[in-house]
Each structure stands twice: as structure tokens, then as C-alpha cells.
Amino acid sequence: MAEISIEQIKKLKELSGVGLTDAKNALVEADGDFDKALDAMRKKGLTKAEKRGDRETREGLVESYIHDGRLGAIVEVNCETSFVAKTDEFKTLAHQIAMQIASMNPLYVSEADIPEDVKEAKMKELEANFKGPENMKAQILEGQAKKAFADKVLMNQPYILDDTKTVEQFIKEAIAKTGENITVRQFKRIELGVTE
Numbered sequence: 555m556a557e558i559s560i561e562q563i564k565k566l567k568e569l570s571g572v573g574l575t576d577a578k579n580a581l582v583e584a585d586g587d588f589d590k591a592l593d594a595m596r597k598k599g600l601t602k603a604e605k606r607g608d609r610e611t612r613e614g615l616v617e618s619y620i621h622d623g624r625l626g627a628i629v630e631v632n633c634e635t636s637f638v639a640k641t642d643e644f645k646t647l648a649h650q651i652a653m654q655i656a657s658m659n660p661l662y663v664s665e666a667d668i669p670e671d672v673k674e675a676k677m678k679e680l681e682a683n684f685k686g687p688e689n690m691k692a693q694i695l696e697g698q699a700k701k702a703f704a705d706k707v708l709m710n711q712p713y714i715l716d717d718t719k720t721v722e723q724f725i726k727e728a729i730a731k732t733g734e735n736i737t738v739r740q741f742k743r744i745e746l747g748v749t750e
Contacts, residue, residue, distance in 0.1 A: 558586055566591055611737045613639045617648035619656050627655035629741040634734040647728050647736070653714065654721055655741050660708035663738050668703060676702055708738060 558581045566577040566588065577595065584591035614632035631648040633639050654660075662668050680698050684691060704710045709722040716724070729736050 558582065562586075562588055566595060610634065611735050611739075614739075615639050615645065615648055617645070617652045619649060619652035621656050624746040625656050625744070627652045627741060627743045629655055630739040632737045632739050633732065638732050638734050641732075643728070644732070644736075647725075650715060650724075651708075651721070651738060652741075654711065655708065655743050657714050658705070658708075658711050659743055660711060660741075661706045662703075662708065663740070664709045665703065665707055668707070673699070673703075708741070 558578065562581060563577045566581060577591075580591040580595050581588070584594060611632035611634055613634060613636045614630065616628060616630050618626060618628040620626040629648060629652045631644075631651055633644060638644050676699055677695060680695050680702070684695065686694050709720065709725075711721050713719050713721050713724045719727075725736055725738070
């Protein structure tokens with residue numbers, strides 16, 4: 555069996571947001587393979603994060619990001635307790651989400667926020683231009699609609715500081731680390747000389 559150092563345990567705890575005992579057990583199960591243990595802990599943490607998604611978020615903060623005095627975003631990011639809302643990690647998360655909004659210009663927080671009339675209009679447009687097998691029409695149109703809205707939905711956008719994950723995955727990782735549910739309630743993006 556591989557020797558496991560306290561430094562490895564502390565590092566795994568810090569990166570995955572689990573307790574010391576869980577970190578040690580993960581390293582033992584992975585036979586000292588740090589990357590394997592980290593991967594297992596992240597999966598476990600993300601699974602827990604999924605379960606936390608239903609918990610109410612009434613605390614949080616409003617954060618802003620201004621780029622070059624010409625472009626800015628303001629966002630409300632919520633969590634469960636004021637304790638977490640006051641941490642540097644949470645403030646950084648909120649700031650990075652504001653940067654994402656300023657940079658990528660989403661229109662909606664999640665797919666659920668897309669108005670029905672907007673969805674219906676897009677489906678009619680796609681249906682009018684459909685050139686494919688009739689037996690696959692519904693599936694293809696659904697896929698095309700999802701793709702059409704992908705860059706307009708904040709949670710579905712590739713995260714600007716690590717495009718291997720979406721904004722939603724980035725937030726779920728933060729949920730796993732903090733142990734609290736985190737939600738983006740609302741945002742506004744302003745660009746000099748551009749009105750909606």
C-alpha cells in the first residue's frame with residue numbers, strides 16, 4: 555500500500571471541499587493515487603451538490619464588474635447563509651460570474667427563464683426551415699432549439715476562465731466546496747451606447 559502524507563490529505567480536503575477523514579479514506583481507496591482520489595471526491599461532492607440544489611437561498615450578495623469603463627455587469631448571487639456570503643471565495647465566485655455576463659452577454663439565467671413565446675417563435679422558425687427525415691423531426695428540432703439558445707443561457711455557456719466546463723458546472727463545484735446551495739437570481743449587462 556502506498557504511503558499517504560498529511561500534506562496530501564490536506565491538499566485533497568482543500569481542493570474537494572470534503573472533511574479530513576473523507577479525504578484520507580479517498581486516498582486509501584485510491585491506493586495513494588492523488589488524481590484518482592481527487593476525481594472520486596469531486597464526483598461525490600458534485601452528487602451532494604445536486605441534492606443541495608433544492609435548498610433555499612436567501613443570503614448572498616450583489617457583485618459588479620466594469621470593463622474599461624465601457625461595459626459592465628451587475629449580478630445577484632445567492633447562498634444559504636450570510637457566513638458563506640461573506641467569504642472571499644464566495645465574493646470571488648460572484649465577481650467571476652459578473653465577468654462572465656459582461657464578456658458573454660447571456661440573456662437568461664437558465665433555460666427555464668426563456669419566455670414561452672420566444673421558444674415557440676424559434677421552434678416555428680426552425681420548423682419552417684427543416685430539411686430532414688420526418689421520423690426524426692421532433693428530436694432534431696429540439697436539439698436545434700437547444701443549440702440556438704445555448705449561448706444565450708448563462709448556465710449553459712462555457713465558463714470563460716475554464717472552457718472545459720459550463721457556468722453551471724463551475725457553480726456546482728462551488729456548491730460542493732461550500733456545502734451550500736448557490737444560485738444566480740438575476741443580472742443586468744450594460745454597454746456604453748447600446749440600449750435594449
